Amino acid sequence: MNILSIGSVAFDSIQTPFGKVNKALGGSATFFSLTASNFIKTSVVAVVGKDFTLKNQKIFTRKNIDISGLEKAPGKTFFWSGKYSFDLNSRETLFTHLNVFKNFKPKISAKHALSPFVFLGNIHPILQLEVLKQIKSPKLIGCDTMNLWIDTEKKELIKVLKSIDILIINDSEARQMAKEPNLLTASKKILSLMAKKTDRIPPVLVVKKGEHGLIMLQGKKFFSLPSYPLEKVLDPTGAGDSFAGGFFGFLAKTENLSWNNLKKACAYGTVTASFCVEQFGTKALENLTVTQIQKRYQEFKDLTHFELTKNK
Amino acid sequence: MNILSIGSVAFDSIQTPFGKVNKALGGSATFFSLTASNFIKTSVVAVVGKDFTLKNQKIFTRKNIDISGLEKAPGKTFFWSGKYSFDLNSRETLFTHLNVFKNFKPKISAKHALSPFVFLGNIHPILQLEVLKQIKSPKLIGCDTMNLWIDTEKKELIKVLKSIDILIINDSEARQMAKEPNLLTASKKILSLMAKKTDRIPPVLVVKKGEHGLIMLQGKKFFSLPSYPLEKVLDPTGAGDSFAGGFFGFLAKTENLSWNNLKKACAYGTVTASFCVEQFGTKALENLTVTQIQKRYQEFKDLTHFELTKNK
Numbered sequence: 089m090n091i092l093s094i095g096s097v098a099f100d101s102i103q104t105p106f107g108k109v110n111k112a113l114g115g116s117a118t119f120f121s122l123t124a125s126n127f128i129k130t131s132v133v134a135v136v137g138k139d140f141t142l143k144n145q146k147i148f149t150r151k152n153i154d155i156s157g158l159e160k161a162p163g164k165t166f167f168w169s170g171k172y173s174f175d176l177n178s179r180e181t182l183f184t185h186l187n188v189f190k191n192f193k194p195k196i197s198a199k200h201a202l203s204p205f206v207f208l209g210n211i212h213p214i215l216q217l218e219v220l221k222q223i224k225s226p227k228l229i230g231c232d233t234m235n236l237w238i239d240t241e242k243k244e245l246i247k248v249l250k251s252i253d254i255l256i257i258n259d260s261e262a263r264q265m266a267k268e269p270n271l272l273t274a275s276k277k278i279l280s281l282m283a284k285k286t287d288r289i290p291p292v293l294v295v296k297k298g299e300h301g302l303i304m305l306q307g308k309k310f311f312s313l314p315s316y317p318l319e320k321v322l323d324p325t326g327a328g329d330s331f332a333g334g335f336f337g338f339l340a341k342t343e344n345l346s347w348n349n350l351k352k353a354c355a356y357g358t359v360t361a362s363f364c365v366e367q368f369g370t371k372a373l374e375n376l377t378v379t380q381i382q383k384r385y386q387e388f389k390d391l392t393h394f395e396l397t398k399n400k
Numbered sequence: 401m402n403i404l405s406i407g408s409v410a411f412d413s414i415q416t417p418f419g420k421v422n423k424a425l426g427g428s429a430t431f432f433s434l435t436a437s438n439f440i441k442t443s444v445v446a447v448v449g450k451d452f453t454l455k456n457q458k459i460f461t462r463k464n465i466d467i468s469g470l471e472k473a474p475g476k477t478f479f480w481s482g483k484y485s486f487d488l489n490s491r492e493t494l495f496t497h498l499n500v501f502k503n504f505k506p507k508i509s510a511k512h513a514l515s516p517f518v519f520l521g522n523i524h525p526i527l528q529l530e531v532l533k534q535i536k537s538p539k540l541i542g543c544d545t546m547n548l549w550i551d552t553e554k555k556e557l558i559k560v561l562k563s564i565d566i567l568i569i570n571d572s573e574a575r576q577m578a579k580e581p582n583l584l585t586a587s588k589k590i591l592s593l594m595a596k597k598t599d600r601i602p603p604v605l606v607v608k609k610g611e612h613g614l615i616m617l618q619g620k621k622f623f624s625l626p627s628y629p630l631e632k633v634l635d636p637t638g639a640g641d642s643f644a645g646g647f648f649g650f651l652a653k654t655e656n657l658s659w660n661n662l663k664k665a666c667a668y669g670t671v672t673a674s675f676c677v678e679q680f681g682t683k684a685l686e687n688l689t690v691t692q693i694q695k696r697y698q699e700f701k702d703l704t705h706f707e708l709t710k711n712k
Contacts, residue, residue, distance in 0.1 A: 174581070175581050269486065269487050270631060272629050272630070272631045273631050276631075297612070300609070300612040300613070300626075301612070301613070301626050303626075303629065310629055310703055311703055311704070312626040312627075312629060312703055312704055313626060313704065313706075314612075314613050314615075314624040314625060314626050315624075317584050317615065317622055317624060318584070319582060319584045319585050319588075342709075348706075348707060351705075351706040351707070352706045352707060352709055354706065355706045385708075385709075386708065389706070389708060391622055391623055391624055392623070392624055392625065392704065392705075393663075393704075393705055394625075394660075394663040394664045394666065394667045394701065395660060395663070395664060396697075396698065396701060397654075397664055397697075
């Protein structure tokens with residue numbers, strides 16, 4: 089089933105201890121759709137400026153991504169620059185030029201409004217709510233957010249939480265949102281903020297822990313994975329969005345929202361994110377194939393599973 | 401097969417954000433043997449002082465632990481006091497009174513010298529080497545160490561590494577030992593310091609990451625587990641030793657050193673450590689049953705495993 093992805097398309101200038109890249113294609117909707125499109129047809133709703141080139145556009149269309157919802161506005165594309173620390177665990181924003189993104193009001197076409205799978209990338213919670221109003225009969229709504237909105241727009245964000253099915257955030261955001269240091273306790277608190285029941289599925293929370301893997305909760309159910317082991321991480325930019333793309337893409341393709349399938353989705357997300365960070369920007373995702381994903385998924389299982397035993 | 405455990409038996413005074421305990425039984429050989437004894441007969445070689453009571457002794461004998469190698473020396477038992485930070489991720493040593501431990505020279509009896517499974521708890525590398533000289537025909541030698549010896553006794557420590565089969569350390573120790581921030585790269589470096597081949601098994605390295613689980617390497621093989629999820633951790637003291645006890649106890653019981661069985665051993669160690677930290681000192685381990693361990697082992701599998709899939 090098709091996915092509709094709302095978020096940012098941007099240019100990123102990135103420095104890591106392993107190199108740098110200037111004005112590379114980035115943004116949450118970019119990383120998400122490049123990943124999800126390995127599983128299922130994905131449409132992007134975002135805004136770009138006049139400096140968005142045909143070459144940039146081809147990065148999407150080569151993956152058969154529908155960019156009919158990619159608005160071209162007068163002005164320049166959202167431009168972000170960041171520098172990562174020695175161990176890649178923290179980053180400093182050098183500048184953020186919102187440009188055309190400042191006035192972004194996602195307009196959902198009649199066709200896109202019928203999308204069964206909707207992923208709300210990290211944009212202002214009020215915009216996320218406005219998108220949701222335009223969606224006709226979703227089967228699954230996923231959502232990301234960031235520390236800024238947790239700080240400044242908590243009330244609107246909680247409205248979003250009550251309207252969605254799956255929240256995908258990182259560990260520091262979870263602790264901040266719940267004001268609680270124990271990650272498991274924090275996660276349960278956040279889950280209790282989400283809708284008690286929808287006509288879709290009981291709310292799901294996925295908390296990403298970077299190099300330490302993830303946890304997932306739904307009701308009283310709990311799941312945990314380590315990360316895929318990588319010796320060479322060149323650029324962590326887009327890891328979260330490419331996790332979400334793999335996770336959501338697999339769910340949309342299989343149309344199966346059971347707990348067992350959600351677990352598999354976590355493993356797919358882990359695998360797609362692991363490819364993303366092995367190269368700068370979107371480079372790894374542009375050439376990623378389904379065969380590579382499947383191969384690493386199976387390897388990941390071997391690397392993390394142990395057998396049951398009757399030994400005492 | 402029997403296990404011989406060499407290490408410390410101590411008194412611990414511990415403060416955590418959740419309470420405190422005064423002069424509780426502790427020490428590496430204590431936590432290790434209390435855990436390993438759920439799987440297999442375990443003998444302890446350590447030293448205590450005159451203040452070691454019959455009540456202390458019964459904590460061992462109730463678990464059928466052989467304490468014929470527990471030397472009683474004139475003076476007081478090793479006494480350590482520490483205070484944990486708010487999030488339990490760091491601790492401050494308030495005092496360390498080595499007492500009788502200062503002159504500890506492990507003497508291995510003729511019977512104990514025949515032990516097939518030997519675990520060298522964290523003591524001076526020169527003492528670890530002296531123990532190894534006294535062992536007749538080991539089937540498996542495990543070993544722990546600490547930051548102090550990595551700093552001050554690197555040369556002797558590397559001799560130890562070349563004589564053992566399984567090194568179990570934590571992530572900061574691994575980074576320190578290899579002088580390398582990437583944990584995977586650091587682990588490979590350490591593995592290359594260990595003996596290339598013994599008449600036993602190819603060297604194994606287990607790196608514990610606390611609440612973030614563990615990684616294990618042997619040759620080119622890699623394995624990773626998250627931790628068992630706990631909302632209430634009262635006291636992390638002994639977590640590492642009770643991991644080692646579960647890990648080594650399971651291997652000794654099953655007498656199976658295959659990669660698949662090593663993976664299971666990692667899961668057993670994770671489970672036994674998870675019980676340890678739920679209460680202060682040895683309290684949880686004193687009453688731990690095989691049935692509880694088995695139950696949590698199976699739960700742990702459900703919490704961390706995903707299925708293979710043919711979906712693309």
